[in-house]
Amino acid sequence: MADAPSSISSRKGVPAAQAPGNPVRDVRGPIKRLYSSVRDGRGFDIVLVAFPLGFLFLMAGLPLLYNVLMSFQEVDMFSLGTLMRPFVGLKNYRDLFAQPETLPILANTAIFVAGSIAGQFLIGFGLALFFWVNFPGASWLRGLFLVSWVMPGLVVGAIWNWILSGDFGVLNFVLREGGVISGNIFWRSDPNYSLYAVILANIWLGTAFNMILLSVGLSAIPADLYEAAELDGANAWQRFWTITLPMMRSTIGAIIALGLIFTLQQFDLFAAITSGGPNNSSNVTQYWAWEQSFRQYDFAKGATISVLMIIFVMIASVVYVRSTRHEVRG
Amino acid sequence: MTKQIELSGVNKYYGAYHALKNINLSIEKGTFVALVGPSGCGKSTLLRSLAGLESISTGDLKIAGELMNKVPPRKRDIAMVFQSYALYPHMTVEQNLTYSLRIRGVAKAEAKKAAEEVAATTGLSHLLGRYPRELSGGQRQRVAMSRAIIRHPKAFLFDEPLSNLDAALRVHMRKEIRTLHDRLHATSVYVTHDQIEAMTMADHVVVMKDGVIEQQGAPLELYDRPANKFVAGFIGSPAMNFVPATVGEDGRSLAVDIGEKQTIALDRQLQPGRKVTAGLRPEHLHFVEPGQGVFRLPVGIVETTGSATYITTSTATEVTVVDTTRRPVGAGDVIDVSIRPADVHIFDAETGLRV
């Protein structure tokens, strides 16, 4: 209905139907009609939405498809400039799983994701519950925690790199003084600890974000529910389990899915703290894929790892969209 | 008189949903028309179609004789007062009032003068520099009205403008809007779900249901001669009593299915034995001495408002009676009431149409 007058509301959820037998014929010229549609009608919306979607398709959609294409090709420095490179079928995928480091890196990724999300969520929930008790200055202080999230990841990595330093790191000093450890832990260079060093930094980085979103969820629970539960005889502990947690279900689902997405995007901390080392002991897929492309110049391998990971990320995001669906629809 | 708004054969579809069904309506210049009906009846859709905020699917819509089907809202020269008032929050009252003038390129000084004139008539002169958030509900309502008035449009459209006000203010604004209409000799279309608003304000009331115009006419015409059961039940408060009835052997009496003595006389001849529904307005049922009346009814619930007492019977088909004489009645009593034959409305039992 390019020539219809403006109908900016479609409250009923279905677009207005093309009505049969409209007695009115539009006698204006096509250019004029186009112009008036952009000025007064649906055309305005189409123009507004067409450019960004086109841009996103070109710059995010096409690369995605190109990634899949490259994972079936042989790509090296010489064939980089051409589009039609030798097609190798599933060879890249077979090679990938034949490599000895593949499975440990996938396992590292799983540990990194699980450890980071568990830490961020539990600490974040604890802080959110604490700040939920409203006292003067609570919301300002709570917001201050978010500085960890707005700082560039590389700077966070640099600071933690220094804190986690083996001989002179302040963390080792604190742990020694507290009697937790007797000798220094070489967080970055000991293969047993290097992955946990990054997890620690990532928990610090993501906790505040978790807390803020959980706070929003908590404050959305109507206060009279708690009053009713209190009158019904529930104590604080029972109220938490029977009111707070069930009411927070969709928020918690969304936050965990979001944490999964953010954790799988984490790259800067690896670049700044361990570079995936020593000997891949702290390497994860998202860093490994980049290493293959930009350290080994094996772009096909990098693309292959990316395709596998992107499929996984997309599944996570479907979970996220589903858990926020009622809110997305408004 | 000239026709200011004319709708002929208008239909509106949202996908498969048929929102307006063959609407025919013509509004003469200077009249105040109320569109009334339950929520979802299409009255708001109809109003928005007049404004151009919705496009009609088929049919013709003319304003001041010109075909408006495909004309965008800004070229229709109509003004609208929204339920939420839709005052621009980032503009002062004066800027809100003059917005439409500035868009049309009216000179600044002239627009300011117009705003001051309108503000003087609506009592907003001292508020011109304020922002909408600094106004009370009634003041916002006045700004919304003034914003419409300032343009001297071909028609005013009102979309439930009083529903956000408290009861006392609503009654007051009702009169104010009507006074304004008369003074401006304006053409107004007023959407409301409140039949009292429609009856008290309008020259012409249009009752809608499910996208169809059920009846239109002068307020008393609708009250006295409702075209069907829906209109009869919708207009008037408390609502009309409906009781199943059968026309007697002679065709001039009605056997009604409540109370002890159940036959009422008719002022017209009907087919004997016909099944009908009798409509009895609560205010038309009057008390009589025991044995003199038509109905003997056991009392169920008594509610009083001070000026009137609503008595609901405990019969199988509940009947409401209004009494304004402070008669001492309590639950369990038996009352004797009667009705004039001319006040009995009769509807076909199946179609619900007036007989």
Added chain:
Amino acid sequence: MTETNRNRLMLLIALVMAAIYLFPLYWMYITALKSGSEMFATPPTFWPSVPQWSTYAFVWESRGMGRYLWNSLVIASGAVVLITVLGVGCAYVLARYRNGWVDVGLFLILMLQVLPASLMITPIFVGFSQLGMLDYPRLAVIIAIAAKSMPFFVVLVRATFMAVPMELEEAALVDGNSRVGAFFHIVLPLARNGILVSAILIFMQAFGEFVYSKSIIQDIELQPASVGLNSFMGPNTNEWNNIMAYATIYVTPILAIFVLLQRRIVSGLTSGAIK
């Protein structure tokens, strides 16, 4: 316990927790002021004995930070402008309509939002090299960041537009404005704050962006501060006071913006992500 005392106690606990949580930040600022020997003292000092303010000037000069920060600024500003110009209209349309197409569009946009940059850089790099875009590396990074961050911006700004009542726009149409006019006169001014906050968030993200810049920009003259920091940190560095001085200069402006606009940024962020 009275209300006031309880509040004081809560505030005290909160301050202690904030102090622990923000200790890494404190450690960055303190280390930057320590001398080379104090830095490696055991036990470590928690307040510099003689603050070395000259470290800042030294790092600024020796690392060429002016150039790095300028490049970061160019890249972040370019990305914000591109994202704002394209994203605002998109967010508006997605906020105004409720139908199947909008759901599909929103879903696709959310999908694009989640693609990790380090995984997308491979095809983007190869594609850009084929198109010759690598000759304009900063522009290439701006475009890549825009594609990555625009979905997030659209989601945030859409929430802002949804808070603008549709009646206002309809009133403007009836008052004689066109769709274009109503959009610029009524809707945009009312959504201005939300758009501004979202743009600031995007700016802060782009200012610290690393993966794309590291991979695409080879010329040290054009690299942003994140890449500069990365090359500063060799595997066996012991210049931690200098590195922390660099980090301080890099993040302090961002932290200042954040602390000043904290309330708005937090509320803008939460409205888009969950609500």
